[in-house]
Each structure stands twice: as C-alpha cells, then as structure tokens.
Amino acid sequence: MSLRNFFYVFLALIGLMILAVMALIRIEGLSLTDAVWLATISITTVGYGDVVPKTVSGRLVTMGLILSGVGLYTYVLSTLMVIISEGQLYDLLGEKRRKKMIGKLNNHIIVCGLGRVGSEVFDTLKREGQTFMAIEKDPARAENYRNSTIPIIIGDASQDAVLLQAGILRASTLITTLPEDAGNLFIVMTSKDLNPNIKVITRATRNEGIPRLKRGGADSIISPSTLGGKRMAMAAIKPASVAFVQTLFEQKNINYQIEELTINSSSPLANKHLKDSGLREKFGCQLLLINRTGTPIPNPNPDDMILPGDELIIFGPSDKLTDLERA
Known part of the structure; x- marks a missing residue:
C-alpha cells in the first residue's frame, strides 16, 4: 500500500473539511466551533442532531460533504489501520530516525552487503565500537537487523543516490562484500568517483x-577463499601460533591486543628514537612494525626514529594501549 497515496487522500479530506467549514460559517452563520462540529459529525455519519443546517444552501453543502467526504474518510481510516497493523508506520518513523542518525555520522565506515562476509564485518565493527552504517539491497536480509542500533539503508550500493544518502562524502572507509567481483568493482569505481579520498x-x-579491482581504485583487496586456505594450512603447520592470533582478534575478554596508531606532528612520540619513546617502559607495549609511506619496517631497532606520518603497529595490554592512544 502506497503511503504517498494515503498522504494525498488525507490532504484532500482536510481540504474538503476546510471548504465545508468556511461555507457553513458563511451560509449558516455558525461559529467556528459549531461549523467544525457539524462538518465532523456529518463526514463521520454520527449525526447527533444538536447542530443542524437551517437553510437550503446549508443543507446542500452538508449533503455534498457527506457524499464526497464519507468515502475519503473511510479510505483514510481503513488505510491507517492497515498501515499500523502491517508495521508501515513503524518503518516510516524508523526511516526518519535512520536518516537523522546517518546525517550525524562523520569519518564513518560504510559496509556494502550483509551476506555471509558482510555480516561478519558488521558484527566485528559493532563489537569494536566503530562508527559505521550498512547498505543492503535485499529487504528480507536487512530485516534481520531491524532492531539493531546501526543505521541500515535498503538499496543498491552501486547507485550514486544511495551512497550519497549513506554519507559517502563524509565517510573515511567503504567496505564492499558482494559475492560478485563485477558488483564490487562497480561500487569501488562509483565510491572513488564520488569521494576520491575515501579508503x-x-x-x-x-x-x-x-587486478581489475586494483585498477578500479580499491585500496585493499581481500580474498576470503585465499585467506581461508592459508589459515587452514598454517593451522596444521603452526597450530599454537594460529590459535594465539585468532584469540587476539576474536575474543573480547583477552587483555592483549594489536593496535594501529598514526603519529602526527604534535604527538609526543614524533621525532624520537624508539629507545627514548617509552613505549615499553611507560606503557608495556611492543612496537612490531613501522609503516612509513607504504614501506614496512618490521621489528624496528632501538635507534630507529619515529617520524610524523608513521603508522605504528603495536602489541600490548588493552588498557595500556588505551592510555597510549590518549597520550
């Protein structure tokens, strides 16, 4: 049932009521209250009889109101009951709430597709407390997340209008998880066209x-089948190491984590040698790698300098990593 048609009929009913009230005031000389009362009891077929038209013209106006208005009133009332019973009113209010939430997002992550891979991305981002929203084309699949606090848009992520509605101009990252490479490629190209700076x-x-996804502008390409195969092989060869890494990334209550920190010019770590940074002494953390302009520097030496723009991969206790981020 179309909510737009309901809205138009409702406006027509209100307009008819206004015209009838104005006519009754002019013809019958009724007060505004009595005219509204007469129009209301006439269009709802209640007809108490306490206020009645006394002139022929007033009766003709009332007859016209009854003949034309009862049908509109019945349609509006029945449609409203159907909307409430089918949950369309809840969806309409929920849609307004989602648009308001998305409008407030900034530097957020957009997840395209909530299939098997997309649902894992969704759950992980939510568990990590990240600011994100999702786009899903299938209404039935999106219905599974109806009660989630994360805003979800039902639409095609390859369309400009849908991505703009998702706030792609303000987003920092887009993750597309469709099962077809062609669909992912189109989303990659569209998103880069709208926001060249988005990751x-x-x-x-x-x-x-x-290679096609790289040429399309993708910054990072993940092959679940390749990663899964390598992980299964490593689990057979080095089970303890794989179990340890899996624990770090999948368990919430583990005290140790791997974190990424980007150093800016005002950071107290900027332009300091690793041995003078206090990472180990003050925070009990271990620097695993420095990513400098795309060039990884694994297992840095104590004399290596930390420069502005460096991305540090650090391992340590969760609470100490939080303190380090604040510092």
Whole structure:
C-alpha cells in the first residue's frame, strides 16, 4: 500500500473539511466551533442532531460533504489501520530516525552487503565500537537487523543516490562484500568517483578479478577463499601460533591486543628514537612494525626514529594501549 497515496487522500479530506467549514460559517452563520462540529459529525455519519443546517444552501453543502467526504474518510481510516497493523508506520518513523542518525555520522565506515562476509564485518565493527552504517539491497536480509542500533539503508550500493544518502562524502572507509567481483568493482569505481579520498576495501571472489579491482581504485583487496586456505594450512603447520592470533582478534575478554596508531606532528612520540619513546617502559607495549609511506619496517631497532606520518603497529595490554592512544 502506497503511503504517498494515503498522504494525498488525507490532504484532500482536510481540504474538503476546510471548504465545508468556511461555507457553513458563511451560509449558516455558525461559529467556528459549531461549523467544525457539524462538518465532523456529518463526514463521520454520527449525526447527533444538536447542530443542524437551517437553510437550503446549508443543507446542500452538508449533503455534498457527506457524499464526497464519507468515502475519503473511510479510505483514510481503513488505510491507517492497515498501515499500523502491517508495521508501515513503524518503518516510516524508523526511516526518519535512520536518516537523522546517518546525517550525524562523520569519518564513518560504510559496509556494502550483509551476506555471509558482510555480516561478519558488521558484527566485528559493532563489537569494536566503530562508527559505521550498512547498505543492503535485499529487504528480507536487512530485516534481520531491524532492531539493531546501526543505521541500515535498503538499496543498491552501486547507485550514486544511495551512497550519497549513506554519507559517502563524509565517510573515511567503504567496505564492499558482494559475492560478485563485477558488483564490487562497480561500487569501488562509483565510491572513488564520488569521494576520491575515501579508503575502499573490497572482497575478491576470483584471483583474476584482483587486478581489475586494483585498477578500479580499491585500496585493499581481500580474498576470503585465499585467506581461508592459508589459515587452514598454517593451522596444521603452526597450530599454537594460529590459535594465539585468532584469540587476539576474536575474543573480547583477552587483555592483549594489536593496535594501529598514526603519529602526527604534535604527538609526543614524533621525532624520537624508539629507545627514548617509552613505549615499553611507560606503557608495556611492543612496537612490531613501522609503516612509513607504504614501506614496512618490521621489528624496528632501538635507534630507529619515529617520524610524523608513521603508522605504528603495536602489541600490548588493552588498557595500556588505551592510555597510549590518549597520550
């Protein structure tokens, strides 16, 4: 049932009531209250009889109101009951709430697709307390997240209007998890066209699709099948190491984590040697890698300098990492 049609009929009913009230005031000389009362009891077919038209013209106006208005009133009332019973009113209010939430998002993550891979991305981002929203084309699949506090748009993520509604101009990252490489490629190209500075992470189903996704502008390409195969092989060869890494990334109550920190010019770590940074002494953390302009520096030496713009990969206790981020 179309909410737009209901809105138009409701406006027509209100307009008819206004015209009838104005006519009754002019013809019958009624007060505003009596005219509204007469129009209301006439259009609802209640007809108490305490206020009645006394002139022929007034009766003709009332007859016209009854003949034309009862149908509109019945349609509006029945449609309203159907909307409430089918949950369309809840969806309408929920849609307004989602638009308001999305309008407040900034530097957020957009997740495109809530299939098997997308649902894992969704759950992980929510568990990590990240600011994000999702786009899902299938209404039935999106219904599974109806009670979630995360805003979800039902639509095609390859369309400009949908991405703009998701706030892509203000977003920092887009993750597309569609099962088809062609669909992911189109979303990558569209998102980069709308926001060239956004970081795009995409899923690759086939290895031959990876070069195309790179040329399309993807910043990071993940192949679940390749990663899964390597992880299974490593689990057979080095089970303890794989179990340890899996524990770090999948368990919430583990006290140790791996964190990424980007150093800016005002950071107290900027332009300091690693041995003078206090990472280990003050925070009990271990610097695993420095990513400098795309060049990784693994297992840095104590004399290595930490520069503005460096991305540090740090391992340590969760509470100490939080303190380090604040510092």
